[in-house]
Amino acid sequence: MTGNIYLRIGVSLSILTLIYRLIIGGIGVYLVASVSIFISMFYFLLKKFIPTNKSEHSLLDVNEELNFLIASLYSFAKNYNIEINYFSTLENQVFIKADKNNFQKALTNLVKNGFESSQKGSIEIAVHEMLSSILIVIEDNGKGLTKDQLKLLGKPIHTTKNNVEEPDIAVSYNLIGSMSGKIEVASELGRGTIFSVIIPKAAELKV
Template sequence: MLIIPSYIGLWTLQILCMLFSFGVYYFYFHKKIIHKKAQRILLRIEQREISFVKELQDTVLLMKSFAKIHQVELIYTSTANDDVTIKGDPGLLRFALINIIKNGVEASAPKGSVNISLHEMLTDVYIVIEDNGNGMPKKILSQLGKPLASRKLNGTGLGLASTYKITECMGGRVKVESDVNKGTIFSLYFPKWVSLEV
């Protein structure tokens, strides 16, 4: 299991995200010959019940300092039950969330905000991460989730590609909406954990 402690330094976090993004994409997904086998391996990594609310709250807390450095406010709200759970790997889930939140913070102007909200449906739970940055044109949106699809200077797009793959391997999906000069909204959907125990 990937462990990302809450006290980790910001620069160390940046480096870890970059290295892990490259590792997940290259070793698990880039080689077409081992593509299917690698995805089966990832599916077997620590697939267990996760307290979704706790993981999201811990991740937001972890990213508060990063947002503060960029003079961006993180706003967290939840309409989901505190005991809602999903199935997957807690470390990989946190990594996926860090990537999206980090991108939102970096896209926002100083004194801007990133709104993070958690919602629950009958069979799914989903996170909405909304920034008020410059947004993305449709051409870029259609390429999201693929390596090298990045608007950042020196960006590789590997972090977002890894986030897409991790979400998919946990049975979820990613939805993106963006308006130029208005901002971007990422929604990550995951199926709720259903215990078979009576």
């Protein structure tokens, strides 16, 4: 949005420059100004019609985002006969700086992993405030992971066709990493898996 505003201002200035130079200059100056307008318009069309993968970070209320997450996953959990229990020890509003869609996607992938492994169990989601960061714990009582599976978490999969696939968990690792955060995992076969998501609080980020 801000980029478009600057761009429109730039186009307007170019048009004003053209009018001014036509008055005091001549055809040569007209050509220079025309090129300037053409470049501005070309840049505008480039930004408008060619999508980018750049995320837009903003201040997110952690409790608000987690409540939204749980509400959005309610029907999904019901299909798996999974109960979601949410606990928050946050006494005040706590913010992180992140892209809203990426934050939701990263946590959704981790929770859905619990759905698929638990089957008629429960998932505990808890959030705690630490000194300079927030800790989100996602715990399921599913089948757990082996040591070999733990080593592969967060890594892309190389297929037989020399293609590289990025599992949902690997996507979550990358998205949380883009927020200056990290994911830690502990798992035990037959007992379940615990994902610990650690993200710096907004006040602690150096902009």
